[in-house]
Amino acid sequence: MPVLRFLWILILSVLATGQVWAAGPQHPVLLLTAAEAPPLRQALADPGQYPLLTESYAALRARADAVLAQPITVPVPKDPAGGYTHEIHTRNYYALQAAGVAYTISQDPKYARFVRDMLLAYSKLIPTLKNHPEAKSSSPGRLFHQALNDCNWVVYSIQGYDAVHDFLSPRERRQIEDGAFRPMTRFFTQDLKSWFNLIHNHGVWAATAVGLTGYALHDQKLVNMALRGTQNDGKSGFLAQLSQLFSPDGYYTEGPYYARYALSPFYLFAQAIENNQPELRIFEYRDQILRKALDATLQLTNTDGRFYPLNDALKEKDWTTRELVAALSIAAQRYGPDNTLLALVRQQRQVLVSPGGLLLAKAMQQAGPTLPPYARRSLLYRDGAEGTEGGLAVLRTGPLAAQTSLLFKYTAHGLSHGHYDKLGLVLYDQGREVLPDYGAARFLNVEAKEGGRYLPETKSFASQTVAHNTIVMDETSHFGGKESEAEKHAGQAWFSDLSKPNAQVVSAKANDAYPGVQLQRTVVLVQDSTSGKPLVFDVMRVAAPASHQFDLPFYYQGQLISTSFRYQRAAAEQRPVGKRNGYQHLWQEATSQPGAGSATLTWLDGPQFYSLTTATDSATRLVLARIGANDPNFNLRPEPALLVRRQLQTGVFASVIEAHGEFNPIAETSVGSRSNVAAVTVLFNSPDATVVEVRLVRGGRYQLAIANQDAAATTAHEAAYAGQTLRWQGPYQLRHLPE
C-alpha cells in the first residue's frame, strides 16, 4: 500500500508542477538519503508501530506546517539575538530543514514549494547584505549579528534544499545556489577566512556549513575546504578539529557546555561524509573519537542532566537539548543503539527521522516501561589532542538518584571561552550545587541583556580566578588573566586512585599559574561509615618564592546558618573586597580573624545542611562576600562566598566540605544541623610531603598523607610531628583511626 500511495503522490506532484526534474545522483544526499526514505515511510505507515518515531515526525511536520501557514517572511536583518528578525530567521531555518524531511517522507509537494519559495526569497535578500547592523564581534554575520548564526542557518537550510533538489527546475537551483548558498560559503571561506580556519566550535559549525553545501551542490572543492581548511593543508578544517579539539578520551577542550554545542555539527557533517565519502571511515576516525566525544559529553552532566558549567556556560542547559537529539540518533545508526541511553531518549521525547532514529524508536518499543538507568561514573579525562594537557576528574559516590559529584579541573585553558580556574573544584549533591561554578554572565537570547550576548561581567568577573573555588595570589588571576599566556600551560595530573569506592583520591598541580609558584591540590571523596553523605577532603598546597597573599574562595548557595567563628559584619555600609580582577564585584559582607584552630561555616540549601570546615592559623582571615558590587546593569546573581585569606610563602589550605542533617519545615523537624567535623589540622608540611588530620565529632579521625615531589608507587615518605613519625610508601596514604 505505501508504494501505491507513493506513486500516487508522485503523479499528483507531477500534475501539480508540470514536471519532475531529476539529474545526477538522486537527492537527498546529506543526512537522510533517498535510499533510506522508503523504510522510514514504512515504519511511519502504522502510527502505533513506533510511537516515538511517529511523534518525532509529527513534531517536525508541525514545525514546518506552522511556518507554512503564514506568508513567507524573510525580513532585512536588523535585530540582535532575541529580537524580531533574529527569531524569524532562526524559525525559518528550522522550518526549511523540517519541511525538507517532511517532503522526503511524504512527497507532499506543498513542502517542496515552501522550501523553494523561501529559499528563492533568501536568494534575493542575501546578495544585498552587508555586515549585520548589530554585529559587534570580530566575526560579524550577515543574516545574524554573528557569523556563527549564519553558519547555523546554512547547516539547516541546506538540508531543506537538498531534500527538494530534485523537485526544482535547473533555473531555480541556479538561482538558489548562486543567490543564497554560494554567497554564504564565499563569505565564510573568503571574507572570514581566518575565522573559518579556527580550531574552535565556531570553526566546526563553519566547516559543517561549507561541507554540507559542498555535498549538496556536488562541489568537492567546497567539501575539501571544509575537511582540510581553505589552504587544503589539513592544518584546519573538520579533520583537524576532530584531531585537536578532543583529547584521546573524548574530552572537548572548551568544556562540556560547548562540547554539547559542537557535537551537533560534528555529528551532522560526519553523517554527510559517511553518506558521500564512506571511504573516509569518519566514524572510525581516531579510534572512534566521535563515540568517545558523545560519551564524555553525556558523562559531564549532573544527575539532573544539566551540563557541568565549566568555562563560559549557561547553567540551565541540559542534555535534552536538540543538539544531542541529533547526535544520539546518528550514533545509534553508526555505532549501534545503546540501551543505557534510552532513558535520555525518553526525556528528549524525540529522535531524528532517520535510520538511527528508527533504531532508537524500535529499541524503545522493545525496552518497555522500565528503562535501564544511565550510570554516571567516576572518571579521569585527559585534556589536549595528545592527552598531555592536564585533565578533569569527576569523582562520584552514592546511589544513582542521590549522587554526590566532585569535579576537579586541571585542564588546559579551553580557548576563548576558558576561565582562569586552574585546580578549581565544583561540588554537587544531587541537583544542588554545594560549591557552585558561576558559569558565564549571560542571558541567552534575552534582547534586553545586550542582545543575549556574553555580558561584560563574563570577562570582568565570571572568568576571573576569584569567581571560582580555587586559589588566588595577590588578588590577580592565573596567568595574569591573559588568554595568550593561559593557552601555553595546562594543569598536571599528579596522582589518582579511584580503586576504593569509599575513598577516591585525585591530586594535581599547576606550576605556571603564577611565576615561580607551585600549586598542588589533592581531593578525597570519603564515604565515612558513620555519616550518610560523603566528606570531601580538600588540601591545597602553595609554595612560592616569597611571601604573598593567597585567597581560597568557596562559593555556596542558600542561607548562612551558623559559624564557629565571630565576625565583624558590614552593617550599615558595604564596600567591595578589592579593586580589580573580579574582586571589585564582591561585596565584603563580613570579616573575621578566627585564630588558630578550625573554622566552620554552615549553610542551608533547601532541606539540606552543608558545612565547610577549614584549618586556620593565627594570621588567617576570613571574608564573607557576596557577588554584586560594581554591577551597573544588575547582570550578576547575588551569590555568597567564603574567602580564606592567608599571607604565606609556603603553606597548606586544608578543608572538609560535607552535607549533613535535614531541615524539614513541613514535619517541623530539623536534625543534624551541626557539622560532623570537629577539626581540620595540618600536621606536617615539607617540600616532600603534607599530612592533614580530620577529626570527627562522633569520634575517630582520618589522616591523609600526600607526596609532593615524588609520586612513585614505591617511594617511601616520612613525616615527623608531635613526637611521632608517620611513614608510608607511594603517593598518598589515607588512614582512619577509630578513637
Added chain:
Amino acid sequence: MPVLRFLWILILSVLATGQVWAAGPQHPVLLLTAAEAPPLRQALADPGQYPLLTESYAALRARADAVLAQPITVPVPKDPAGGYTHEIHTRNYYALQAAGVAYTISQDPKYARFVRDMLLAYSKLIPTLKNHPEAKSSSPGRLFHQALNDCNWVVYSIQGYDAVHDFLSPRERRQIEDGAFRPMTRFFTQDLKSWFNLIHNHGVWAATAVGLTGYALHDQKLVNMALRGTQNDGKSGFLAQLSQLFSPDGYYTEGPYYARYALSPFYLFAQAIENNQPELRIFEYRDQILRKALDATLQLTNTDGRFYPLNDALKEKDWTTRELVAALSIAAQRYGPDNTLLALVRQQRQVLVSPGGLLLAKAMQQAGPTLPPYARRSLLYRDGAEGTEGGLAVLRTGPLAAQTSLLFKYTAHGLSHGHYDKLGLVLYDQGREVLPDYGAARFLNVEAKEGGRYLPETKSFASQTVAHNTIVMDETSHFGGKESEAEKHAGQAWFSDLSKPNAQVVSAKANDAYPGVQLQRTVVLVQDSTSGKPLVFDVMRVAAPASHQFDLPFYYQGQLISTSFRYQRAAAEQRPVGKRNGYQHLWQEATSQPGAGSATLTWLDGPQFYSLTTATDSATRLVLARIGANDPNFNLRPEPALLVRRQLQTGVFASVIEAHGEFNPIAETSVGSRSNVAAVTVLFNSPDATVVEVRLVRGGRYQLAIANQDAAATTAHEAAYAGQTLRWQGPYQLRHLPE
C-alpha cells in the same frame, strides 16, 4: 475470627500482667472510642481492602515500634528547639500517641507496657521540673522551652494514656495522673492562668490539653475550664476561641499559617467533645464554623499547596502537614467525606486510624486513579468574630494547574503574629511568587538560629510595613508599629465585584494606619484577550492632611532584566535606605528620578518574565533595594524590591503587574521579554473619584474609574480631564477601548 483473636489477645494480656483492670466507662474515650475499634480492626484485617488505611496504620505502628525498640529515654529538659532533649520529648509524645492507637487496634500488650513505662518515667520527671533553662518567652515551658510545646506533649501523651487506661492498675493510673498530667494541667491553668485564658492559638492548644485530660481522667472541672476558661465565665476557653478567632466565613484571624496550626487542637478537642458531650453539638456550633474554618484554611493555599505566608509564617509549610491530616479525617467523620479533597488526601498519604480515616480510605478506593481536582476559587473573606473587621480578598484566574492568584489583605491586625501590612498585596503565578510576602524571619527548629524561635528580624523587619507590598508614610510603620494600637483598627472593604471572570475587582480602605490619612487601594485582575497571562491593575490612593513622603514597595524574585528608566547604581559603596522601621535592613542598590510618564521594571524568575509599570510624575523617585543591611547574624534572605517614592498630600500610585513571554535556555529561545504595557497614567483624582488609564503596546487601552467617597450602586460620578468628561454610575467602571 477477629472476635476470637481479640479474646485470645485479651487472655494473653491477662496472663502477661496477671490482671485486667476495668472500672467506669470503657477506654479509650477521647478521639477513637472503644466501640469504634472493632470495625477498624475488621477493615484492617485484609491489608488489601483499604490500602490507605493499612499504610496509615503501618506508619503509625512503625513510629511506635521505632521508639519501643530503644530503652525508654526521658531526659532532663535542657535544649532549645532543634536540640537533643527537645527532639527526644517530641519523638516521645508522638510515640505515646501512636502506641496508644496500636494498642487499641492490636491489643498487643507490648504497646500498653511501653506507654505505661514511659508515662511512669514522665510521672517521676515532671514533678521535679522548674521552668525550662532555655525558656525565654512570657509563657515558659517545663519539658520544652515554651509552654506551647508542653501543651503539645499533653495533647498527644494523654491519647496514649487514654488508650491503655484499662490496662493499668489503679495505682499506676494514680501515679501517672498525679505525677504527669495533673501537674501539667495545674501548670497551665494556675501558673500560666492568664496565658491559658488567651484567645490565641496557644490558648487553643492549652484548652485542648486540659480538656482532653479532663475527659480521660473523668474530671469535668478540667473539661469545664477548657471549655469556658478558668473562671468558668465563657470569656475564654475553647468555646470563646471558636467564637472569636474565626470570622463567620471561617477566616482565622492570625492568618492561614496559624489557622493550620490551630485547626489541629480545634478538631481534636471537638472530636473528644462529640464523643463525651454530644449534647454540645460542637460540630454544628456557629453554623458549622469548624467546617468553614477547614475550608478557608485549604482555600488559603497556593496552587502548590503552600499556605499563603500572611503575618508570621514559614513559607515552606504546605497542606500535607500532619495537622491537616487529623482535621480531614475528623471532618470526614462529622461532615461526610468530600471527594474534592481526595487529591489532597493522596498527597498526604495518610489518614487517621479512625472512623473518619476509614471513610476517606473507602472513598479513595471507590474514586480510582483519577481524582477530582481541588478547585481554588476567587473568594472574599470577612475578618473578625462578627465579620466586621475588614477582610481578605483572593482573586484567581487561569486553569487550575496554572493559576494566577492575587491576595489583597485588609484584615484586622491578627494578634501577636500580625504584620503591619494594611492593604498589602501578594501575587502568585502558579508556584512562583511574583510579589512575595517575606513571611517571618525564622528557621523552624534550627538550633543554631536562636533555637528555632522567631528571630529578632521578624520584629525589626519582617513585620514592619516596608517589608510588604503596601504603602509606608514617612518611613514609619502602620499604627506606629504598635500592636496595641493596630489591634484597635481593621481595614475596611469598600466595594468588590467578582461577577466578571475577566475583570475581578476589589477595593478597600485603611483610614487609621496613619492619623488623619486616608488610604484606599483598588485592584483589578484583568484577563486581557491579547495576552496569555492576566494583568494586575493596582491603584493606591492617598489623602493626607499635609504633605508627607510615601513609599510603595514592590518586592520581587529573580534577576533584574531591564528598566525603562536610568538609575544611579551604588557601585562601590552601599548604604541602607533608612534608619529604622525596617528601612535599616534594606540596602540601597540604586536610585532614579525617572521623570513624568511611566516607569517599567522587568525581571526574570525561572522561565518567566515579569514587569511592573508604574505611573510617575516629575518628582517621583525610585529606589532599587535589597534586603540584608544591619543583619548581624545573616538571618535575612537577600531579596530585591522596587520602592516607588513620592512626596505628596493627596495622590495616586497606579501600577500594572504582569507576566509575559518565556525564557527557554534549553531550546535557546526567548520571546516576549518586553512588557505588554505601554503606559500607566492617572487621568483624574478628586475626593470623589479617581481615573487611571492603562495603554497596551499592542494597541488599545483600559480606563478604570473608581468611586472614593460613595460606593453606592446608583450614585453617578463624573471626572473631567483633557477636555472630556467621563460619567459613570456605581463604585467603579472598567472600560476597554480598542484603538
